[in-house]
Amino acid sequence: MNLLDFYHQYPDEASCEEALRRFREHHGLFCSQCGGLRLSWNPSHKSWTCMDCKHEMQLRSGTVMQGSHLPVRDWFAAMFLLTATKRAISTKEIQRQIGRKRYQPVWEMVHKLRDVMGKRDGGYPLHGDMEVDEGFFSTETPEEQKDCPLKRGRGSQRKTSVLVMAESSLPKTPPAKKYSTPKSVGHIKMQVIDDFKASTIKGKIKQGTDGNAYVTTDGFSSYASLEKDGVASSHQAVVTDDKKSVGKVLPWVHIAISNAKRSILDTYHDIKAEFLQLYLNEFCYKFNRRYFGFRFFDRLELCACSYRADFKHRIY
Known part of the structure; x- marks a missing residue:
């Protein structure tokens, strides 16, 4: 996936929210309250309701995006830009690409993604x-x-x-x-x-x-x-x-x-x-x-949906 493919696949916020919903449901979504698997999607609230305990779970709950006011599309764009190149990419470059005027929220978003990257790698011990x-x-x-x-x-x-x-x-x-x-x-x-x-x-x-x-x-x-x-x-x-x-x-x-x-x-x-x-x-x-190729974005998306970041550094 190149940059043109990304913006074609995710043209607006609605498409990103729908992709996030489908992605979470495909990778084994369960109720954070009781662990139940019978969840019903409520499009007006953008949330799931557990059919067992009636707990309501928001679209971003349990992900790195929980509590963020930035659009899902900004998160997707940041993940794409981080995985599109092997080299490090500066926050200012990401800020310019996603069209955000304020630097600090983008800086915090990218650091949260780096935080969950570390959490994901922490689950794989080295051996041999x-x-x-x-x-x-x-x-x-x-x-x-x-x-x-x-x-x-x-x-x-x-x-x-x-x-x-x-x-x-x-x-x-x-x-x-x-x-x-x-x-x-x-x-x-x-x-x-x-x-x-x-x-x-x-x-x-x-x-x-x-x-x-x-x-x-x-x-x-x-x-x-x-x-x-x-x-x-x-x-x-x-x-x-x-x-x-x-x-x-x-x-x-x-x-x-x-x-x-x-x-x-x-x-x-x-x-x-x-x-x-x-x-x-x-x-x-x-x-x-390094050998994941075009699957790299999907792997980071899974990582972002599986972990919440501990990073907190709000100064704005």
């Missing part, structure tokens, strides 16, 4: 052979630290720490073409972390995997007891001072970090640390569905 490493993303200096001397290294006020995990294994059949790395990659996860304590890192790995992964890391001490503490089935630490050697053993985490930095920071230039996880959610969601 895995690479784990940490990255440092440039973010705005916190307001309370702007007058302090700028630190260097991991403790810099301008850097936010991110734990990166990637399913990575050697394919059974060698690829016909020669690639920069012989390993193939599956899904990835990126999680903002407050510190590099072993307890913090192990907690994130345990949360993001099935507990039976074969983990490869560098020689950082916080990874030392992954196997001993039951976080992974096995753990291989690559200890070397040569960064190129580590890059060959852990290629996909470094590729993911590099691509995420280029995609996010080239588009948004300077972002606040408190919003970095949302941008990483979008990057990982797109990366993990």
Whole structure:
């Protein structure tokens, strides 16, 4: 689906509301009050009524759009624009495409979509052979630290720490073409972390995997007891001072970090640390569905209908 197809398929608000209704009913709609499946559509109220408990459920109830005053068509357009390209797309570009004069509501809408992207990916634990490493993303200096001397290294006020995990294994059949790395990659996860304590890192790995992964890391001490503490089935630490050697053993985490930095920071230039996880959610969601093609919009629509966002940042 290209942009012309989208506007042809969804020419007005009524068509989007009807599509949302059909989409929700097709994907197993049930009563949020009693769990009943016998729901009757009331077109005048734009709601369903449960035939068992008489509870009325609005068209947007239980979705990322619940409580929003923006038209459903704006939400659909934002979802289409987010999935139409692999690169990051700025809120201003989305605002221009959907014809909204006010920036803030569109900014909040897009962040809510990024929030539910993270929720969706959170339901799929990584497994098998895995690479784990940490990255440092440039973010705005916190307001309370702007007058302090700028630190260097991991403790810099301008850097936010991110734990990166990637399913990575050697394919059974060698690829016909020669690639920069012989390993193939599956899904990835990126999680903002407050510190590099072993307890913090192990907690994130345990949360993001099935507990039976074969983990490869560098020689950082916080990874030392992954196997001993039951976080992974096995753990291989690559200890070397040569960064190129580590890059060959852990290629996909470094590729993911590099691509995420280029995609996010080239588009948004300077972002606040408190919003970095949302941008990483979008990057990982797109990366993990890189082969979906034209089905990508439908998958995000399902995601938007299945989760409510926790993101709340109204300043307007």
